[in-house]
Amino acid sequence: MIAIQSGRMLCCKKHGKKMHTPPPCKVFQDLEHYLNGPFQATEGWCAGHVWQTLLPLVLAQHALNFSAPVAEVGPYHGKFFWGLVQSTPAIMRHLAIDIFGLEQENADQSGVKGDRALFLGHGRSLGIQESAINLIEKDSLTLTAESIQTQYNTKTPFSFFSVDGAHHPDYVEHDLNLALSLTDRRGIIIVDDYSNPRWHCVQEVVARKYLLSDPEFVPLSFSCNKLFLCHRDFLASYRKVVRDFIMTEFPDTRVYDTDRFGHLGLTILPDMKKNMRVPVYKNTMLEKIRIA
Numbered sequence: 001m002i003a004i005q006s007g008r009m010l011c012c013k014k015h016g017k018k019m020h021t022p023p024p025c026k027v028f029q030d031l032e033h034y035l036n037g038p039f040q041a042t043e044g045w046c047a048g049h050v051w052q053t054l055l056p057l058v059l060a061q062h063a064l065n066f067s068a069p070v071a072e073v074g075p076y077h078g079k080f081f082w083g084l085v086q087s088t089p090a091i092m093r094h095l096a097i098d099i100f101g102l103e104q105e106n107a108d109q110s111g112v113k114g115d116r117a118l119f120l121g122h123g124r125s126l127g128i129q130e131s132a133i134n135l136i137e138k139d140s141l142t143l144t145a146e147s148i149q150t151q152y153n154t155k156t157p158f159s160f161f162s163v164d165g166a167h168h169p170d171y172v173e174h175d176l177n178l179a180l181s182l183t184d185r186r187g188i189i190i191v192d193d194y195s196n197p198r199w200h201c202v203q204e205v206v207a208r209k210y211l212l213s214d215p216e217f218v219p220l221s222f223s224c225n226k227l228f229l230c231h232r233d234f235l236a237s238y239r240k241v242v243r244d245f246i247m248t249e250f251p252d253t254r255v256y257d258t259d260r261f262g263h264l265g266l267t268i269l270p271d272m273k274k275n276m277r278v279p280v281y282k283n284t285m286l287e288k289i290r291i292a
């Protein structure tokens, strides 16, 4: 039985039934379980320390009374995806787009293809049924924001949208544009491999976007190979929430102010030699948050 603190009505993460939103303490407990267990056993490309940045953003969204499904292009076996699902207080219809085993050219020639059965099996082991996920087994380049919303009956906008599919520049740009179109203004876009020299095009695509246009989502922070974007209206508030949380809960992590394309954000460098631990949730964590 989940304690009712917030009194908000949402859908159950597992079964889609109407229920009250679990408070952040439940999210923190779920994440602690996930990061200490299933996460370690799941093959993939994601460091648990990335939740040092995600946890305060989860709290910020809760403070804004906002929660919505999450999305990822390229979940592979779900190492990051299922953690994102655990990071949101409730809701079903999370979106996963992956070619999985489809017999088609792998655009980034990495030879890496997700495995649908393993992906869904990891979700089931967390008690999340296939029906809670909107799984689109397709090349993301064949999808548009409109087709995702209408043809696939997807509930949007999203609270967190991770871009980690093919790493060819055309794909990165396309997937980033999908994320920009489908993420709520209170949400966060996460671009993987931003600092990976093997996939330098990710940084090039992001640079081109900010040098040639002026998207409403701007760089908020960088950590663990991932670039986090938020809506410009929330940049100052989210930056403060992330900085304050990390300095209190993870004093060994180095936090720097960093200007990216004219937007003041953060660079967050956790001590990777230490295991990631999810702090015990305290009400004061939420009470401290002020979002202008």
Ligand SMILES: C[S@@+](CC[C@H](N)C(=O)[O-])C[C@H]1O[C@@H](n2cnc3c(N)ncnc32)[C@H](O)[C@@H]1O
Residues within 6 Å of the ligand: 043, 044, 045, 046, 073, 074, 075, 076, 077, 078, 079, 080, 081, 097, 098, 099, 100, 106, 107, 108, 112, 113, 114, 115, 138, 139, 140, 141, 164, 165, 166, 167, 171
């Ligand atoms: C590097 S893996 C992603 C790792 C994953 N996010 C994790 O947490 O471990 C890249 C994934 O993108 C998928 N992918 C590659 N090309 C794609 C495309 N054109 N459309 C959708 N997914 C694609 C692959 O099948 C693979 O599962």
